[in-house]
Amino acid sequence: MTAKDLKKAPDFAPGKGVAEALHAGLMWAKSEAVDATADTQPALLFNVPANTLIYDVILNVTTALEDATGNPTIAVGIDPDSDLFFSSTDIAALGTHSAKDHAMVGAGGYVTSSDEVVEASWLAGCSAGAFEAWIIYSPHADENHVNNP
16 A cells, blocks of 8 residues: 655646635545555555645544454554544444544644654454545645735
8 A cells, every 4th residue: 555645736826816825725635445454554644745734634434443352443643643643443433533523632733844654553453444544634834824914
């Protein structure tokens, strides 16, 4: 599995205010599907450039995770903080799960100071489980913000 490179808006775009509008907007990307029974850990989801505001990470669990403990956990984060966005047994259930719904450090938004990789991990020994991730981000954070009177 290969991490998806997040795109950045162009530094310059034709038209009055177009570049500023592109830099101020939110973008999204979807990861490749992850199979918890076959893929290696951590699953590399997204390559995130420096100065990117990660607004939210959403997991879409398409096959519920199952393991011998009965409490499989999915964690999503950035090395070395592997659970920056998620770490919960609730996320192993079918459906979509937003980082905004959890009280993790990155749930309120996270700005990268260098190039980072968003990755997912889970307890080894899953007998079932598959998911994909979506990331909502602003590619320039506030690096181009100008406070005009």
